[in-house]
Amino acid sequence: MNYYDTVIIGGGHNGLVCATYLAKKGQKVLIVEAADELGGLAATREFAPGFKASVAQTLSHFSEKVVKDLNLSTYGFDFTSAPMANIALNDNGEHVIIEGWGASSKLTGVSEKDADTYGEYHQLLKRFADLLKPFWLKTMPRIGHSTLKESLTYAHLGIKMRMLGRHDMGEFMRVATLPARDLMDENFDNPHLKALLSWDGLIGSKMAPRSPNATVLSLLYRMSGKNEGAHTLPRGGIKSLISALKSAAIDAGVEIKTATKVKRIVIEGNENGLKTEGVELQSGEVISSAKVVSAVDPKTTFLNLVGAQNLEIDFTHRIKRSRCEGFVAKLHLALSDLPNFTGLDKLDGRMVIAPELDAIEFAFDDAKYGEASTNPVLEMVIPSLADESLAPAGQHVLSANVMYVPYKHKNGWTAADKTELYERVINTIERYAPDIREKIITGEILTPFDLEEKFHVTGGHWHHGELSISQMLMMRPTYEAAQYSTPIPGLYLCGAGSHPGGGLMGGPGHNAANEILKAKQ
Amino acid sequence: MKKYDAIIIGAGHNGLTNGAYLAKAGLNVLIVEKNDYIGGAAVSREMEGGWLYSSCSYVSSMLRQTIHRDLNLTKHGLVLVPYLGTVNFGNDGKPLIHYNNENVGYNHLRQHSAHDADSMFKFQADLTRYAQLIRKNLMRTPPNPTSFKPRDIKELLWLAKQFWGLGEKELYEYMRFFTTSAEEFLDDYFENDLIKAAMASPGIIGTALGVYSPGSAYILLHHVMGDVDGNIGAWGLARGGMGAISNAIASAFKSFGGEIRTNAGVQQVLVENGKAVGVVLENGDELRANIVVSNLDAKRTFTQCMDKKDLPPGIYEKAKNFKIRGSSGKVNIALSGLPKFTNLPDNKFINQGGQGFVGSLETMERAYDCWKHGRFSDDPFVETVIPSAWDPTVAPVGKHWMSCFVQYCPPKLANGGWNAEQKEAFGQTVIDKIERYSP
Numbered sequence: 009m010n011y012y013d014t015v016i017i018g019g020g021h022n023g024l025v026c027a028t029y030l031a032k033k034g035q036k037v038l039i040v041e042a043a044d045e046l047g048g049l050a051a052t053r054e055f056a057p058g059f060k061a062s063v064a065q066t067l068s069h070f071s072e073k074v075v076k077d078l079n080l081s082t083y084g085f086d087f088t089s090a091p092m093a094n095i096a097l098n099d100n101g102e103h104v105i106i107e108g109w110g111a112s113s114k115l116t117g118v119s120e121k122d123a124d125t126y127g128e129y130h131q132l133l134k135r136f137a138d139l140l141k142p143f144w145l146k147t148m149p150r151i152g153h154s155t156l157k158e159s160l161t162y163a164h165l166g167i168k169m170r171m172l173g174r175h176d177m178g179e180f181m182r183v184a185t186l187p188a189r190d191l192m193d194e195n196f197d198n199p200h201l202k203a204l205l206s207w208d209g210l211i212g213s214k215m216a217p218r219s220p221n222a223t224v225l226s227l228l229y230r231m232s233g234k235n236e237g238a239h240t241l242p243r244g245g246i247k248s249l250i251s252a253l254k255s256a257a258i259d260a261g262v263e264i265k266t267a268t269k270v271k272r273i274v275i276e277g278n279e280n281g282l283k284t285e286g287v288e289l290q291s292g293e294v295i296s297s298a299k300v301v302s303a304v305d306p307k308t309t310f311l312n313l314v315g316a317q318n319l320e321i322d323f324t325h326r327i328k329r330s331r332c333e334g335f336v337a338k339l340h341l342a343l344s345d346l347p348n349f350t351g352l353d354k355l356d357g358r359m360v361i362a363p364e365l366d367a368i369e370f371a372f373d374d375a376k377y378g379e380a381s382t383n384p385v386l387e388m389v390i391p392s393l394a395d396e397s398l399a400p401a402g403q404h405v406l407s408a409n410v411m412y413v414p415y416k417h418k419n420g421w422t423a424a425d426k427t428e429l430y431e432r433v434i435n436t437i438e439r440y441a442p443d444i445r446e447k448i449i450t451g452e453i454l455t456p457f458d459l460e461e462k463f464h465v466t467g468g469h470w471h472h473g474e475l476s477i478s479q480m481l482m483m484r485p486t487y488e489a490a491q492y493s494t495p496i497p498g499l500y501l502c503g504a505g506s507h508p509g510g511g512l513m514g515g516p517g518h519n520a521a522n523e524i525l526k527a528k529q
Numbered sequence: 530m531k532k533y534d535a536i537i538i539g540a541g542h543n544g545l546t547n548g549a550y551l552a553k554a555g556l557n558v559l560i561v562e563k564n565d566y567i568g569g570a571a572v573s574r575e576m577e578g579g580w581l582y583s584s585c586s587y588v589s590s591m592l593r594q595t596i597h598r599d600l601n602l603t604k605h606g607l608v609l610v611p612y613l614g615t616v617n618f619g620n621d622g623k624p625l626i627h628y629n630n631e632n633v634g635y636n637h638l639r640q641h642s643a644h645d646a647d648s649m650f651k652f653q654a655d656l657t658r659y660a661q662l663i664r665k666n667l668m669r670t671p672p673n674p675t676s677f678k679p680r681d682i683k684e685l686l687w688l689a690k691q692f693w694g695l696g697e698k699e700l701y702e703y704m705r706f707f708t709t710s711a712e713e714f715l716d717d718y719f720e721n722d723l724i725k726a727a728m729a730s731p732g733i734i735g736t737a738l739g740v741y742s743p744g745s746a747y748i749l750l751h752h753v754m755g756d757v758d759g760n761i762g763a764w765g766l767a768r769g770g771m772g773a774i775s776n777a778i779a780s781a782f783k784s785f786g787g788e789i790r791t792n793a794g795v796q797q798v799l800v801e802n803g804k805a806v807g808v809v810l811e812n813g814d815e816l817r818a819n820i821v822v823s824n825l826d827a828k829r830t831f832t833q834c835m836d837k838k839d840l841p842p843g844i845y846e847k848a849k850n851f852k853i854r855g856s857s858g859k860v861n862i863a864l865s866g867l868p869k870f871t872n873l874p875d876n877k878f879i880n881q882g883g884q885g886f887v888g889s890l891e892t893m894e895r896a897y898d899c900w901k902h903g904r905f906s907d908d909p910f911v912e913t914v915i916p917s918a919w920d921p922t923v924a925p926v927g928k929h930w931m932s933c934f935v936q937y938c939p940p941k942l943a944n945g946g947w948n949a950e951q952k953e954a955f956g957q958t959v960i961d962k963i964e965r966y967s968p
C-alpha cells in the first residue's frame with residue numbers, strides 16, 4: 009500500500025532539503041512535484057531551443073550547515089567558488105567595480121574615501137549579520153505560548169545584542185529598519201556605489217530605497233552565508249545545486265514523483281478535531297501519510313489545498329491579507345556570442361544597471377500604480393560562462409532580474425504590454441552594450457504573473473511572501489503557523505513562506521525538518 | 530552679572546512649557562528667542578488690514594491636558610473651541626462628511642459604502658486601542674536600551690511589560706500596525722476610495738512618507754492621540770488663533786516669575802570644563818546659567834549652536850545625519866466672504882470644522898512622488914480651516930481667512946530655490962484645487 013511517514017508537496021530546494029533530513033532519520037518520504045523538473049524557481053529549463061536558464065540566477069546565502077549535513081559536495085556541488093565581481097555599470101564606461109567582497113575586496117571607480125568607508129561599513133554590517141546568523145537556522149518560538157527553554161531563544165538574542173557593546177547595539181537598533189537611502193547617504197558619496205550596495209536589500213520585495221522597513225534586515229539575511237553576502241555562481245551553475253540536492257535525497261531513500269499535481273490535502277475530522285491524512289492528487293489517487301509537509305507558498309497551501317472550511321476565520325483572514333505580490337521580472341536572452349559592454353572586459357560578474365538610488369525609487373513609483381517601470385533597473389549575469397551546458401557551443405545566455413514589474417498590471421497583462429516591457433529592457437541594456445541586439449537570437453521576459461503560472465508561486469513572489477517586518481521571524485507567514493506546524497495537526501510548512509524566508513538558502517527546509525523530528529519523539 | 534538657574538533657547542510652545550514648569554518649581558528662568566515674537570510655529574501674526582493669521586500650525590489636537598491643568602492655561606486666557614467635523618472631498622461625487630454623532634455618521638457612511646460603515650466601528654476601536662499604549666508613553670522619557678543605568682532598565686522593563694501584557698495576538702497586530710503602510714492597513718477595513726483617503730490623511734501630515742510607504746500606518750495614531758476636554762481624538766481651535774496657546778503658556782511662565790527676551794538669537798552655547806554654562810547671543814551678550822535647554826531641533830542645536838570640540842565624539846556626526854525633511858506647505862488666503870461648497874448641504878461645518886481635499890490614496894501618493902522629484906503636485910492634498918468663521922477676532926468684520934495646509938511641498942524646488950513667481954504658482958495651484966469644489 010501507498011503509505012508514507014511524510015509526503016512533501018513541492019520539490020523546490022526547501023522541499024528537497026526537508027525530505028533528505030527526514031529520510032536520513034529513517035522516515036519514508038515522498039516528494040510530489042507539479043512540474044516536470046525539480047527545483048522550483050531554481051529549476052533549469054529550456055526557454056529557447058538549445059538555451060537553458062533558471063529563474064534563480066546566483067547564490068548568495070545558501071546554508072553552509074545544509075551543505076555539510078547533506079554532504080552536497082560529494083554530489084557535485086562546488087561550494088568553494090569565489091565571489092563574483094559586482095559591477096555598477098556607468099553609461100560613460102567608467103564602471104564602479106567591487107572585486108572580491110568585504111575585507112578582501114578591491115574597489116575601482118570610487119573615491120578613496122568611499123573605498124575606505126566600504127571596509128568599515130562592511131565590517132559593521134558583518135557584526136550585525138553574525139549576531140542574527142544563528143537565528144536564521146532556528147525556530148522562532150511563539151510569544152507567550154512556548155516552554156521556558158524555547159523562550160530562551162529570545163533571551164539569547166537579547167544577550168547577543170548586548171554583547172555587541174553599547175555603540176554597536178545603539179547602531180543596530182537605529183539601522184535595522186532604516187531605508188536603504190539613509191544608510192547609503194550616511195556612508196557613501198558615489199551614486200553608483202550606493203545603488204549597487206542597496207540592491208540586495210531591495211530586490212524581491214515591494215520596497216524602494218526610501219521605504220523604511222526590512223531593507224537592512226534583508227541585507228543582513230543575505231549576509232548570513234559563508235561568503236558574507238557575496239554572490240557566487242558555482243561551476244555547473246545553479247543546476248549543480250539542485251542536482252546535488254536531488255542525488256542526496258535519492259541516496260537517503262526519498263521517493264520523488266514529478267509532473268504530479270496535488271489537488272488537496274486530505275483532512276479528516278472526528279470528535280478529537282481535525283487531522284491530516286495524506287494528499288489527493290489531481291488524478292484522484294490518494295496517498296496516505298502520517299504527516300504532510302507543504303513547501304508551496306502559504307496562500308496556496310491554506311486557501312487552495314487545505315481550504316477555508318478547515319480553518320479558523322481569523323487565521324484564514326490573516327493568510328489572505330498577507331502580502332505576496334512579486335515585483336521582479338525575469339529576462340532570458342539567447343545570444344549568438346558575448347555582447348560587448350563598453351569599458352568592461354570581463355563579463356563573469358554581476359552587472360547592475362541602476363545609476364543612482366533615485367533611479368530605483370522612480371522605477372518603483374511606476375509599479376505602485378500597476379505599470380512596469382518606464383526606466384527599469386536590472387541585474388544581469390551570463391550564467392553560460394559558469395555552465396557551458398546552458399547554450400550551444402560558443403553561444404551564451406544572459407539572465408537578468410528586472411525591477412520593478414508588478415504582478416498585477418493595471419489593465420491586466422497583455423501580450424503588447426509584455427513586448428513593450430521587453431523592448432524597454434533591451435533598450436536599457438543597449439545603452440551599456442551597444443551591440444546587444446545583433447547578438448540576440450531570441451529572448452523571453454517573465455513577469456511575476458508568468459512566474460505564478462509557470463512555477464506555481466502565488467503572486468510570482470520569489471520569497472513566497474513579502475520579507476517585511478510583520479511577516480518575518482515568529483510572524484512568518486503568520487502566528488499559529490510560524491513554527492512550521494500549523495493549526496491542522498500533521499500538516500507542516502517548509503517553504504520560503506516560513507522563517508527565515510526566501511532566496512536559495514535551505515533554512516525553512518532545515519528548520520521544518522527539526523520541528524517534525526522533534527514532534528515525533 | 531546676573532546668573533540664571535536655566536536658560537532656554539527658543540520660545541516655541543515646548544520651550545515655553547519647559548520654562549513654565551521650571552519656573553513653577555522655583556527656578557530662575559530666562560527664555561531667549563531669535564524672532565521678535567514668541568510661539569515658534571504656534572503663532573498668530575497680524576497682517577495688514579486686520580487679519581490675524583495662524584501662520585503655521587492651525588489646529589490643536591495634541592496639547593496635553595495635564596499641561597493645560599498644571600499651568601492653568603484657562604486662567605491665562607486659553608479657550609479651545611472643539612472641532613465638530615470635517616468634510617472630505619474625493620475626486621468626484623458626494624463629499625464624505627465626518628459627523629461626531631455616531632448614528633448620523635453611520636447613516637452618512639452607509640451612503641458611501643454599507644460595508645465600510647460597519648467596518649468603521651472596528652477601525653475606530655482598534656486605533657483607539659493602539660493609541661492607548663502610546664498615550665501612556667508620551668509623558669515619559671524614553672529609555673536608552675543600550676544603557677545599564679537602573680532608570681533605563683526599569684523603563685525598558687516597563688515597556689516590555691506593557692507589550693507583553695497585550696497577549697500574543699494583540700502583540701503581533703501591533704507589530705504589523707507599526708510597520709505597515711497606511712494603504713495596507715486601511716485595505717483591511719475599507720473598500721471605498723474616499724473613505725480610505727479621508728482616514729489616511731492624518732497619517733501623512735508633516736511626514737516625508739507616502740501612504741504607500743511602509744511605516745505610514747503608525748502615523749495615523751498621532752492624530753487619534755490628542756484630546757480636547759478629555760475627548761480622545763478630538764481637535765480644537767484656539768480662540769484668537771494658535772498664537773493664543775503660546776501666549777497663554779508665556780503668561781503662565783511670566784506669572785511664575787520667568788523672563789523672556791525676544792530678538793535674542795543664540796550664537797553659541799558656552800561650554801566650560803565639559804559643562805554648558807550659558808549662551809552667547811548674536812549681539813555678543815554673554816548670559817550665564819547652570820542649565821541650558823535647547824528648544825531648537827537637534828540638528829541646529831548640535832551643528833550650529835555648538836562647537837564640535839565641545840561635544841562627545843560622534844554626537845556632531847549623528848546630528849548631521851539626523852533626518853529632517855520638510856514636506857508640508859502652508860497657504861493662507863484672505864477672503865472677502867465665506868465660500869460656498871457644491872454638493873454640500875448647509876455648507877456643513879464651515880463654522881466649526883474643516884475641509885479635506887483628499888482625492889484618493891493614489892492622489893496623495895502621486896503628490897508624494899512629485900515631492901521626491903522636487904516639485905509640488907498639480908493635484909495636492911489640501912486641508913483647510915476657515916478660523917474666522919468660528920472666531921470673529923481673527924479677521925476684519927465680514928471678512929474671512931482660510932488656512933490651507935498642503936502636503937507635499939518640497940523645501941527646495943528641483944529647478945532652483947523658491948522665488949516669488951514659484952510661490953505664486955504654488956498658491957494658485959492650491960486655489961485651483963479648492964475651486965473644483967467651490968467655484
